[in-house]
Amino acid sequence: MLDLYRMLPKESFELLFRNLSVRDYLKEIWSRYEQFGVIKEDYFEEIFNELFRFFLRPFELVLLNERAIRSMIPLNEMLEGKGVLNAYSELMNSLASHGLLTFKLLSDPFQQKTPLDDFIEEWREIFRNFESKFDITLPDYPFLLPEGAKNYFLDCFLHWKDFVESYEKYRRLLNETYWRAVKALIDFAERKSFKDFSEFMSFFQEVLAKEFDSLLKSEEYLELQGRLFSSLFDHIYCFRRFLELLMDNNPANPFATVSQIDEAYRRILDLRRKVSELEKRVEMLEVELCSRKSER
């Protein structure tokens, strides 16, 4: 298996193995059909997953990207963290009051300030400092972003929302189309019979191909696929630009961004074109000079 994985193009390897699974499911469906004379819906969803995993996985990989974004900019977690901190602070305050009263009762009730007062006061100060820093950081976060980055950040999430909605519709559209073909297969099997597995397979492929040929040219599909791609690539672009602007804004950042490197590539190519044009002109001038000399 490892040899095949190493040897074959990765797409070839994956499609072969997915089709082996599809074959197993179809054999199982066929054996039940031979036994009971009907085709049931069992295993068809698994076949859909095997067939379309190859196409859907890239989108689902991008869906994982959301987790990366949220872990890098954990706004929700920061807000949730503040709640925990407040609850903890209240608990500490009540513990402190309780401790203070008990200490006063057990020691000298007339003493103005106890060692516990100092201890509690010290910790309250530390806690206040921490809390106040946290309070300043959190509302300030939107103002910390460099100019431009804020809009890319907001757009990144808008495109993300559009992408997730489009992807859900896209997956549903493919699945519904697939199930229309499965229903046609089941209906056919109720009316007529397949003479062997090969005929059953051919019919299944034929009804699937018919449904998908029509889907892939439909206005609904074209519009949805266009929106899916636009929102996905806009999301990627906005996220990258947001990160690039954060990097640009950090004087300690030692790396060039992709956009900066792209600009360098663009200039190098322009210069290559100019050099090539100059070389052509020099060559033409040389030919002209040679012919003038020979004329003399």
Next chain:
Amino acid sequence: MLEKIREVNVKPWTCEFEVVHEDWLFKLLHFKGEKKHRIPLLFVYAFINRPYVLDLHEDVSVVRKLIREGIDVWMIDWGYPKRADRFLKIEDYIDYIDFCVEKIRKECKVNSLTLHGYCLGSTLATIYAALHPEKVKNLVIQTPPINFDTENALALWAKHIDPKRITRAVGNVSGEMLNIAFLLIDPIRLVLGKYQGLIDNLEDPRFLKEFYSMDFWIFDSPAVAGNVFDEYIERWYHRNEIMNGKYTVGGKPVDLSRITMPVLALYAEKDHITPPSAVLPFLEKIPSKDKRAMSVDKGHIGLTVSKSAHAKLWNEAIKWIVERSD
């Protein structure tokens, strides 16, 4: 059950060649063989996939067939664009064709040569022929997309995407993205039918060799440079500029009325990438007096690699080329 696949040995390029020029990404290849005809032939390959499909294995090698007939064969290999090549333009491809044509003209001491385009290479070859008709003796276009206003799924998809939003996000359009797109155009036949056929033939070494020769080629996909992708989708698919007479290269108009040289169009009846309607209106439009179309009842790739196409169409096509190569 899968043991026999491990024994498959796929080696593309069956004919010997020399890399005679290399410019960053692009290469000019010259095939070895006995020259019996004066006019050389330059293959202009597409900037999608790799050129060795024309020399995939001995039984279906177009290059081998041409060499056997005594044609001096040259080929352009566009390489594997990287991020650094993102800003290449179609104009750069046309310039390199011109560089190669000049080099071959000098080396072979001829004024003009046969330009043979494959798929999108046909589009480039046609543009070149319109810009420099004096340097093109014969124009051969194989599965050519020249009229982009067609109703096949690929054309409809291309018309419904905004290429600039893709390339500004990812730079180049990667081979993996293209692979997924080309399979998704016909998912049932290409993902289910084809591989179920493979499962039925896992014990047949000959089938396996042919299947994997194709599969290695199909998934050996270079990226398309970002700018080239933008131009290809916007100017060719969205605006059909070549057919509408609006296309320019470096400010020079690409005028199809200048295509007066002999033209041979090879197309496939069942082509889902470049259907017959992508070439037939072009043939009607050009003023060439010596123009011919040959077709085969196959798909886009079947025209190049099917045995039936080699048994019939290619013999006739090569005869047509040979007759115009002295």
